[in-house]
Amino acid sequence: MAGELDTSSMGDALVILGAAGLVIPVFTRFRITPVIGFILIGIAVGPFGLGKLVFDAPWLSYVTITDPEALEPYAEFGIILLLFTIGLELSFKRLWQMRKLVFGLGALELLIIGSMLAIALAMMGQYWTGALALGFALAFSSTAIVLPISGTSSPVGRAALSMLLFEDIMIVPIIFILGAMAPNAQGEGWEGMITTLWQGGLVVAALLVIGRVALPRLFAQAARTKSPELFLAASLLVVIGASLATSVVGLSPIVGALIAGLLIAETEYHGEVEGIMEPFKGLALGIFLITVGMSIDLTTIWSNWWPILVAVVSVLTFKAFVTGSLLRMMGARRSTAAETGILMASPSETTLIVLAAASSAMLIQPGTAQFWQIVTAIGLTITPLLARLGRVIARRVEPAPELEDVDHTTPPVIIIGAGRVGRLIAQMLDAHGKPYIAIDADADLIESAKRKGYRATFGDAARGDAMTRLGVDRSPAVVLTMDEPVLAERLTRKLRKEHPDLLIVARARDTEHAAQLYRAGASHAVPETLESSLQLSEAVLVDIGVAMGPVIASIHEKRDEFRAQIEEKGALDYKPKLRTSTAES
The missing domain is CATH 3.40.50.720 (NAD(P)-binding Rossmann-like Domain)
Incomplete structure (x- = not known):
């Protein structure tokens, strides 16, 4: 028995590590996001792919996932690590600066899309409680896939991050509300939600206080040992401990992971922690994407291709339109609104969680849940394609200032950032007759700088060949002002x-x-x-x-x-x- 269990686990590990070893380099070489590769691997090795043939060809058990449910804890851990690393890139100061976007744009996006989808589903014959559950489930967007694509520093990334943060906060209340609407709930769901909220508030407050006192000392001790292993152990201890603390009182573990990341971001060790955790996050996220692929039954899709196609297109189009419109109403550029709306259009891994909760509460039928699970899985699969489509449409809607090759007799100083500090440095260089060029990924800043007479160009210094085209190999200096x-x-x-x-x-x-x-x-x-x-x-x-x-x-x-x-x-x-x-x- 133990030998069979060990063989099964080793086979699953072989598939996962083999997928990571093959998918990432192959897809990276062709400049295709590995997201699609992991999902395709999941389809191929899952119970609806080669797993169907194990009975006729037992040797396939060594290259297929024999127990998909056993991977779910690892997939959830991948999402936890993702939120942890997002917290590392933020800070309490930056989060406070984003409060209007999070609780303004984020709240409007979720409430409007969720309620309007619910109304549409109710008009199509779905009972109102099930329509609410489906509407808000489909309103979520994928934190796990969207943020690695958009980042958090560009205008698109900041808008996506604000909406995704609010969605992550609302997961628990929505699941409790669904429980309260269950036919046999009798009000226990509301009482449970109130209890969870006050207990969760106490836990979050305790994490903030303890973290500010203990974390600098913990990582200082780990740093003194100069042992990468101990530093990794301390990082895992913090993220797992914070996630367990919030999950024990009924909050989502990702809330604890985000708080842990924010707390470490305030210390001097956040860069080291981020570098150590990155490989584990990527692997765990790959496991999550494989589980998404394993939920896709190509036979079911083929036999119901027309209603599934209509559902996918309708949900994507509606969410993209509403999100883009909200961004335009709040002053975003047309290109930013279009790209963000399309990127945020697909459903989320959270959609699968909410669908499961709604099915358990008997608000929707199992067949209905399975249909929308397939729609969600397809949406997750094509999210990278939506991102590419969004960039193309954004350029058509409002062409961004192009990054021009800079040709100076004397190579210019490159200023990364065209904000207040970057402009002051530009003034000083100009006063002393030194050529410069400022580069920024915020098109609004670039347009403002050009209107005021600064030499500035649009581009993302962290990606592509922007710095090469500016002549960084000949430049006397680069100044980072962000x-x-x-x-x-x-x-x-x-x-x-x-x-x-x-x-x-x-x-x-x-x-x-x-x-x-x-x-x-x-x-x-x-x-x-x-x-x-x-x-x-x-x-x-x-x-x-x-x-x-x-x-x-x-x-x-x-x-x-x-x-x-x-x-x-x-x-x-x-x-x-x-x-x-x-x-x-």
């Missing part, structure tokens, strides 16, 4: 790897972030908090009667002192890693 710590570190690391001799000057949020940028390869990292403190000191000293000359000299001395400390801290933290990766290994 107020996004994770993105700044990634770009610094990428630029240093590709251009070892390039002068890289980076804006840092504080001294800890500056040290991280030095570790990533920055030539100079300038912390905002330090410079503002020095300027305040200069102002007060001069105004109380101290001579300007000694004040300026002391300011320069203090600046050099702090900079030396930051550079030393970055070097000390970085050198052990170099030894580990070379001599010790």
Whole structure:
């Protein structure tokens, strides 16, 4: 018995690891997202694919998934890790800045789409409780697939993130409401929801307090050991512990994972944690996508292709129209609204959870649930294609400013970011006769900068050949001005790897972030908090009667002192890693 179980588990592991080893490099080579590859693998090796032939050809059991339900915990863990890494890319400050989008745009998108789909389904003959369940289930969009495609820093990514965050928050209330509407609920669902909400509030508050105190100390101890294994163990401990804490009181585990990520994002160790967790997130997400593929029965699709096609097209078109319209009403560009609407059109992995809850509560029939599960699986499969379609339509609706090749006799300084800080640097370079070019992925900023006479061009410095076309190989310096710590570190690391001799000057949020940028390869990292403190000191000293000359000299001395400390801290933290990766290994 144990031997059979071990063989089954080993066969499943072989399929999963083989899929990851084949799908990712093959699809990446042809510039196709691996999402489609994992789903196709799931279709092929699932119970409706080659799994049907196991009885006639027993050897197929070694290359098929013998127990799809056994993979579900791993798939759920992939979603948890995804939300954790999203939290790492955010911060409480940035989340607070997005509150209007999350609770404004996000709430409107979910409520309008859910209620209007429910009305349409009720008019088609579905009982009103089942129509509500289906409407809100289909209103969800896929966090697991959309965010890796859109990112979180572009206008499309920010809009998608705000809507997806609200949807993730609303999962638990919606599932409880469905339970309360069940024919045999008798009000217990409402009582359960109230209990979960106040207990969940206490748990979230406890996580915030304990996390702010304990996490810096935990990761500091792990960092002192210089052991990647211990750092990984600490990261997994935090994300699993926070997820369990929220799930115990009835909240979704992804809420705990998101909070854990936000808390670690406030520490100096978030870059290291993100790098360590990335491979595990990708593999677990691949398992989730394989389980989605295994739920697709091609025979059922073939026999019901017309109603399924109508349902898929109707849901996608309606969601894209409503989402795009809401974004336009809130001031988004036509291109951003069109691309975001189409990207957010397909249903979600959460749709499958809500459908299961509605079926368990006897609000919809099993056959109805199966039909919409197939629609959802197809929607998830074609999400990468929708993303590509959205980009094409966005360019047709409102062509973005094109990235032009820059041809200067003297190579320009490249300023990444055309906001307030980037423009001030451009003014200083211009005042001293030094050529520059600013690049930003926000088309509105670029248009505003051009109107005011700045030399700026549209492009995403983190992707494609944008920096090459700007002449980074000849540029005397690159200046990073964005107020996004994770993105700044990634770009610094990428630029240093590709251009070892390039002068890289980076804006840092504080001294800890500056040290991280030095570790990533920055030539100079300038912390905002330090410079503002020095300027305040200069102002007060001069105004109380101290001579300007000694004040300026002391300011320069203090600046050099702090900079030396930051550079030393970055070097000390970085050198052990170099030894580990070379001599010790």
